[in-house]
Amino acid sequence: MVYFRLFFLSVLLTCLPGNATKCGCKSMRACYRSMLRDLRSGGEEACVENVPVSTATVTVFLHALYKYCGKVIQVKKSGVTYVGRTLYEVVINGSSWGNSSKSVTVIDAGQDASEAPVGFALYLIEQLVACMEYQKMIDHIRWVILPSTNPDGMEYSRAKHEYWKKNTRLINNLSYGVDITRNFEVAWADCSAANNSFSQDYPGHQANSENETIFIRNTIQKYSESTKAYVSLRRDGHGIFYPFANENSSNNGTETAKEVAGYVASKVNQEIFLHLFQNDSIFNANIKPHCGHSVDYVFKTFAVPYAFEMRMFVESSNEITSKFHRMPKGYGSSLTAEYFAGIKELYRHIRKTTE
Ligand SMILES: *[C@@H]1O[C@H](CO)[C@@H](O)[C@H](O)[C@H]1NC(C)=O
Numbered sequence: 001m002v003y004f005r006l007f008f009l010s011v012l013l014t015c016l017p018g019n020a021t022k023c024g025c026k027s028m029r030a031c032y033r034s035m036l037r038d039l040r041s042g043g044e045e046a047c048v049e050n051v052p053v054s055t056a057t058v059t060v061f062l063h064a065l066y067k068y069c070g071k072v073i074q075v076k077k078s079g080v081t082y083v084g085r086t087l088y089e090v091v092i093n094g095s096s097w098g099n100s101s102k103s104v105t106v107i108d109a110g111q112d113a114s115e116a117p118v119g120f121a122l123y124l125i126e127q128l129v130a131c132m133e134y135q136k137m138i139d140h141i142r143w144v145i146l147p148s149t150n151p152d153g154m155e156y157s158r159a160k161h162e163y164w165k166k167n168t169r170l171i172n173n174l175s176y177g178v179d180i181t182r183n184f185e186v187a188w189a190d191c192s193a194a195n196n197s198f199s200q201d202y203p204g205h206q207a208n209s210e211n212e213t214i215f216i217r218n219t220i221q222k223y224s225e226s227t228k229a230y231v232s233l234r235r236d237g238h239g240i241f242y243p244f245a246n247e248n249s250s251n252n253g254t255e256t257a258k259e260v261a262g263y264v265a266s267k268v269n270q271e272i273f274l275h276l277f278q279n280d281s282i283f284n285a286n287i288k289p290h291c292g293h294s295v296d297y298v299f300k301t302f303a304v305p306y307a308f309e310m311r312m313f314v315e316s317s318n319e320i321t322s323k324f325h326r327m328p329k330g331y332g333s334s335l336t337a338e339y340f341a342g343i344k345e346l347y348r349h350i351r352k353t354t355e
Pocket residue numbers: 070071072093094095096097
């Protein structure tokens with residue numbers, strides 16, 4: 001079994017002495033070392049990737065980071081959900097903080113009420129802040145990360161253990177929740193038969209009707225002049241997908257995004273290989289239109305050249321899930337490394353085109 005051989009290699013690598021205490025960093029920033037020292041003396045887990053994902057994890061981690069590494073990271077409370085949970089905007093500062101010509105990459109996670117992509121966003125923040133070897137990545141690009149964009153939905157599905165991908169706002173005293181992934185204004189009304197508020201695909205009574213959508217949209221608008229890349233991290237799959245989501249026209253201004261998706265996919269596939277990381281248009285990945293999609297919104301409204309949906313950590317009932325379930329515990333860390341390699345590859349392409 002080639003899967004298992006490669007898996008044990010990765011376990012071996014992540015178990016090398018010292019690695020666990022450095023959260024995978026070759027060289028750790030001093031502020032982060034102090035943070036870990038204090039957390040560990042309080043009996044806390046040192047590295048965020050070892051902590052179960054929850055809204056409490058997001059809050060505790062971001063507050064600790066801001067307290068210890070406030071020179072590198074800004075944590076803003078930029079919105080509130082229906083239930084009253086905070087929507088965080090994280091900005092990572094490198095050596096030219098005030099440089100407005102610095103290009104921006106916006107990453108959001110968990111629109112679909114997922115946990116694992118939120119965990120990956122926290123890992124990404126950890127690596128960019130903690131590891132000195134990624135200093136160039138934060139010097140050349142301003143990273144704006146919205147690590148948990150639908151905490152109400154995430155907490156609901158965690159508590160109920162049921163398939164849930166909407167938020168939890170009460171609709172007409174009848175049903176709960178709007179699908180944030182379908183609530184953006186571009187092509188919002190183009191998909192028919194979406195009027196059932198009990199459906200997991202319910203797009204809302206109008207575009208931008210939800211706090212979560214407005215929060216993401218405000219952030220995108222705020223940085224739109226400098227934004228070169230946008231990545232929306234979601235569950236149920238393993239691949240990078242480019243515009244469009246609502247129509248099958250993959251050769252209409254999408255050539256650059258398509259080409260870079262290919263580079264990112266081939267980079268991910270070079271890493272410890274578990275399952276082929278796909279690249280395609282969002283439409284083709286779904287085999288049907290997905291209207292009101294944030295990637296289409298960013299691509300069509302602001303002409304952001306690299307706009308992607310990245311699917312990660314297969315969770316639902318499709319044919320590759322069972323294969324993953326049979327994997328020994330811990331495969332998640334190899335997948336995390338693969339996905340991070342994909343983000344680093346995207347960074348290289350953004351730099352190439354902005355210098
Ligand atoms: C951003 O980083 C630079 C250099 O690391 C530092 O001089 C500056 O004070 C930081 N800005 C903020 C707002 O923390």
